[in-house]
Amino acid sequence: MRTVYHKQIAELTAQLGEMCGMAGAAMKRATQALLEADIAAAEQVIRDHEQIVAMRAQVEKEAFALLALQQPVAGELRTIFSATPIIADVERMGALAVHIAKIAAREHPKQVLPAEVRGCFADMARVAITLGDNAKQVLMSRDLQQAARLHEQDDAMDDLYRNLFSVLIDQEWKHGISVAVETALLGRFYERFADHAVEIGRRVIFMGGGALPAEDVNH
Amino acid sequence: MRTVYHKQIAELTAQLGEMCGMAGAAMKRATQALLEADIAAAEQVIRDHEQIVAMRAQVEKEAFALLALQQPVAGELRTIFSATPIIADVERMGALAVHIAKIAAREHPKQVLPAEVRGCFADMARVAITLGDNAKQVLMSRDLQQAARLHEQDDAMDDLYRNLFSVLIDQEWKHGISVAVETALLGRFYERFADHAVEIGRRVIFMGGGALPAEDVNH
Numbered sequence: 001m002r003t004v005y006h007k008q009i010a011e012l013t014a015q016l017g018e019m020c021g022m023a024g025a026a027m028k029r030a031t032q033a034l035l036e037a038d039i040a041a042a043e044q045v046i047r048d049h050e051q052i053v054a055m056r057a058q059v060e061k062e063a064f065a066l067l068a069l070q071q072p073v074a075g076e077l078r079t080i081f082s083a084t085p086i087i088a089d090v091e092r093m094g095a096l097a098v099h100i101a102k103i104a105a106r107e108h109p110k111q112v113l114p115a116e117v118r119g120c121f122a123d124m125a126r127v128a129i130t131l132g133d134n135a136k137q138v139l140m141s142r143d144l145q146q147a148a149r150l151h152e153q154d155d156a157m158d159d160l161y162r163n164l165f166s167v168l169i170d171q172e173w174k175h176g177i178s179v180a181v182e183t184a185l186l187g188r189f190y191e192r193f194a195d196h197a198v199e200i201g202r203r204v205i206f207m208g209g210g211a212l213p214a215e216d217v218n219h
Numbered sequence: 220m221r222t223v224y225h226k227q228i229a230e231l232t233a234q235l236g237e238m239c240g241m242a243g244a245a246m247k248r249a250t251q252a253l254l255e256a257d258i259a260a261a262e263q264v265i266r267d268h269e270q271i272v273a274m275r276a277q278v279e280k281e282a283f284a285l286l287a288l289q290q291p292v293a294g295e296l297r298t299i300f301s302a303t304p305i306i307a308d309v310e311r312m313g314a315l316a317v318h319i320a321k322i323a324a325r326e327h328p329k330q331v332l333p334a335e336v337r338g339c340f341a342d343m344a345r346v347a348i349t350l351g352d353n354a355k356q357v358l359m360s361r362d363l364q365q366a367a368r369l370h371e372q373d374d375a376m377d378d379l380y381r382n383l384f385s386v387l388i389d390q391e392w393k394h395g396i397s398v399a400v401e402t403a404l405l406g407r408f409y410e411r412f413a414d415h416a417v418e419i420g421r422r423v424i425f426m427g428g429g430a431l432p433a434e435d436v437n438h
Contacts, residue, residue: 064300071290081283085304169397178388180396181403188404 005070012066012083015059017140019090020200022052024132026097027193031125033104034186035118037111045101052094056087063087075209082203086139089196089203093132096189096196103182114175117183120164124190127157131197138201144208150201157194161187224289231285231302234278236359238309239419241271243351245316246412250344252323253405254337256330264320271313275306282306294428301422305358308415308422312351315408315415322401333394336402339383343409346376350416357420363427369420376413380406 026045033042063083066072072080103112113121131153138147164187167173168180245264252261282302285291291299322331332340350372357366383406386392387399 064297067286067300068292068296073287077287078283081286081303084300085307088304088307165400168400173396177392177396177399180400181384181387184400184403185407188407 005066005072008062008066008070009072009076009079012059012063013079013139015055015062016083016086016090017136019052019055019059019087020093020132020136020139022048022055023090023093023097024129024136026052026094027100027125027132028129030097030100030104031121031129033101034112035122035125037104037107037109039105039108042101042105042108045097046105049094049098052091056091059087060084075207078207078209082207086200086203089199093193093196096193099189100186103186112179112186113183114179117164117167120160120167121186121190124157124160124164124187127153127160128190128193128197131157131194135197135200138204142204142208144205144210147201147204147208150198154194154198157191161191224285224291227281227285227289228291228295228298231278231282232298232358234274234281235302235305235309236355238271238274238278238306239312239351239355239358241267241274242309242312242316243348243355245271245313246319246344246351247348249316249319249323250340250348252320253331254341254344256323256326256328258324258327261320261324261327264316265324268313268317271310275310278306279303294426297426297428301426305419305422308418312412312415315412318408319405322405331398331405332402333398336383336386339379339386340405340409343376343379343383343406346372346379347409347412347416350376350413354416354419357423361423361427363424363429366420366423366427369417373413373417376410380410 026048029041029045032038033045060083063080067077067080131150134146134150134153137143138150165184168184173180245267248260249264251257252264279302282299286296286299350369353365353369353372356362357369384403387403392399
């Protein structure tokens with residue numbers, strides 16, 4: 001009985017990691033769709049999101065069943081207690097990738113982003129995808145120091161996001177209102193993706209026995 | 220012992236409702252700050268958010284302690300299991316109100332919004348605040364039918380949000396890029412506030428014994 005239980009806990013952790021990996025892959029593809037006007041990539045992100053949604057429902061159900069049937073304690077209780085908010089974060093990361101893919105698909109074959117912000121977006125995407133990868137890693141490794149570092153890694157995103165707005169607002173923008181608004185929202189989707197990865201880091205610290213570090217209220 | 224336990228569960232529910240009420244009050248004040256260029260209201264929203272953040276940490280701790288010490292079952296287990304994601308939603312609602320307040324404060328004494336979108340924002344605010352109030356009510360009442368209706372009430376927000384973008388993009392906009400970008404982001408903050416209220420409705424349905432209804436992936 002206990003062996004089955006420990007297998008289930010390990011499986012829950014593996015599923016959280018897998019979902020996080022799926023969200024990261026979605027963001028990678030959405031960026032490909034956005035920067036290369038790649039319609040196939042965009043359509044795949046939109047299609048694949050159903051898997052994340054289905055997995056969310058499944059894993060939440062399993063976490064609740066573990067809690068109800070096994071009366072876990074200590075570290076295992078912390079893991080199960082944290083699963084639901086982590087799943088919500090991961091699902092949101094996937095949804096943000098879908099938003100990006102949908103804009104790329106809607107504008108196809110046109111390039112959504114003007115040349116002068118494309119580099120900034122490539123950088124934001126790199127930071128977002130790295131943060132997603134690192135969130136997945138710390139979910140699996142429970143390395144608390146690495147989990148705490150996610151917060152610092154997000155500083156790069158904040159700089160890039162601010163920089164994007166200075167291009168949009170302060171410099172001479174020649175691409176009209178519609179493109180400016182779309183560019184701003186796209187930037188926000190990358191920035192929020194990174195925030196959710198940081199939030200997963202916070203939850204992993206709690207899983208490992210730490211207090212929940214305060215969330216940064218500036219996002 | 221069990222009496223203390225039931226009192227704690229009731230208190231947890233009351234605290235969730237109270238936090239939701241605080242987020243709703245913050246949104247009301249942030250809207251006052253935005254639409255009336257009311258700097259005192261903006262500053263109060265920013266200042267008061269610390270209370271929501273502190274309460275989040277406190278209530279999460281209490282929920283975990285209840286789970287660890289009381290081994291709750293059935294409806295009480297569902298309540299405690301749902302508390303953490305609900306708290307995350309409520310905290311986010313408060314943070315979105317802070318975003319709005321900060322923009323109002325930064326631009327003060329200037330009006331942020333041009334006259335032709337102010338009516339739309341008043342409507343979005345009304346829908347958002349109503350959804351927040353209803354989320355609080357269903358948290359307290361556990362009225363599952365009312366909880367399910369939150370999703371339909373959000374349709375009005377989606378229409379307003381689309382309408383805002385049609386004003387920004389399709390019509391003759393004379394207020395420049397910077398105001399357009401700010402207006403779009405402000406619109407998104409209201410729309411996301413409403414989404415989190417809907418998400419609380421989903422969680423209440425789960426608390427009451429229902430399955431978690433699928434989240435709308437379009438947000």
